[in-house]
Amino acid sequence: MRTNKPYLLAAAVLAGPIAGVVWHLVDTVGLPRTDAADYLAQVAADRDGYALGTLLYMIFVGCSIPGGLAVARVLRDRAPLAGTISGLLLALAGVLGLIVSGMRPVVLGLAPEGGVAAEAVAAYERYQGSAWFGGIMLPMLASAVVGLVTQVAAILRTGALPRWTAPLLVAGFVLSSGEFSLAVTVAGALLQLAGTVPLAARLLAAPGAASEAEPAPAVLA
Numbered sequence: 001m002r003t004n005k006p007y008l009l010a011a012a013v014l015a016g017p018i019a020g021v022v023w024h025l026v027d028t029v030g031l032p033r034t035d036a037a038d039y040l041a042q043v044a045a046d047r048d049g050y051a052l053g054t055l056l057y058m059i060f061v062g063c064s065i066p067g068g069l070a071v072a073r074v075l076r077d078r079a080p081l082a083g084t085i086s087g088l089l090l091a092l093a094g095v096l097g098l099i100v101s102g103m104r105p106v107v108l109g110l111a112p113e114g115g116v117a118a119e120a121v122a123a124y125e126r127y128q129g130s131a132w133f134g135g136i137m138l139p140m141l142a143s144a145v146v147g148l149v150t151q152v153a154a155i156l157r158t159g160a161l162p163r164w165t166a167p168l169l170v171a172g173f174v175l176s177s178g179e180f181s182l183a184v185t186v187a188g189a190l191l192q193l194a195g196t197v198p199l200a201a202r203l204l205a206a207p208g209a210a211s212e213a214e215p216a217p218a219v220l221a
Contacts, residue, residue, distance in 0.1 A: 006073075010200040013070045016063025017193035019056045020176065024186050027053025031178035036124045043111035050111075054104040061097025064090050064144075067196075071151050074202050078158035082150050089147030096140035103127065148173055161198050168195030 024030075028049050029042045043050045068091030075083025106127075110120035127133055152166040168191045175188025 005204050006070075007204070009066055009070055009073075010203040012063050012066035013196060013200045013203065014193070016060050016067055017172075017189065017196050019059035019063065021186060021189040021193060023053050023056035023060055024176070024182065024189055026056065029053070030182075030185075032128070033178065036128065037116065037121045040107070040111040040116040040121060040124060043107055044113060044116055047108060047111070047113065050104070050108060054101065054108070057104065058098060058101045061094050061101055064094030064097060067091075067199075068094065068147065070199055070203055071147075074199060075151070075154050075158070075160050078160040079154040082154035086147045086150040086154065089143045089150065093140050093144035093147060096136055096143065099136055100140060144173075161202060165195040165198050168192070 026049055028046045029039070032039045034042075068087040068089070070087075071090060072083045072087025075086065107124065110116070110124055148169060152170055155161045155166045156163055172188045172190070172192030172195055176185050176192060177188070178185060180188070
């Protein structure tokens, strides 16, 4: 009997980490880890790279939404509760990430060629210090971390995906956080991609492949 395979979902699962790798390579500014004046000056010095990085970042975080759906789908037989929790949290992180990414075009407007005005620096500082910023960023990070931990725990317990993907996903998440050098960050993004490939492959596997991967299914409650 012919079955419709989720090619688009599998493509979205891979598109996210691929966009993340390219984003880190083309966006020389990176995440805001310096004071507002220095950060905006870096944006002004490489507006094209920042603009392209913005598009790639939106793809990266936006693909967490279908990525969460894919996690829930693959884990539903072995760990339905963990799969649902992880999938919803990862998708929520993607939604919140898209909201945060909406500020990047505004940042581009605050950093024109030829120098950054003091008013622009003050406006960006107010944004970073606002309750709105913290009210989005903290839930986004919490959703991503808890969703990832739940996913990894389910993988290690049930073997619904190859267990070697678990350390790759965790290491990739930490190393690509933007807190390390460019080389380490890119390496982390590549680890995330490598850890995600089996998820996409499982989506496209023949029906029953997930349940036949390992015997004795376990439910992670």
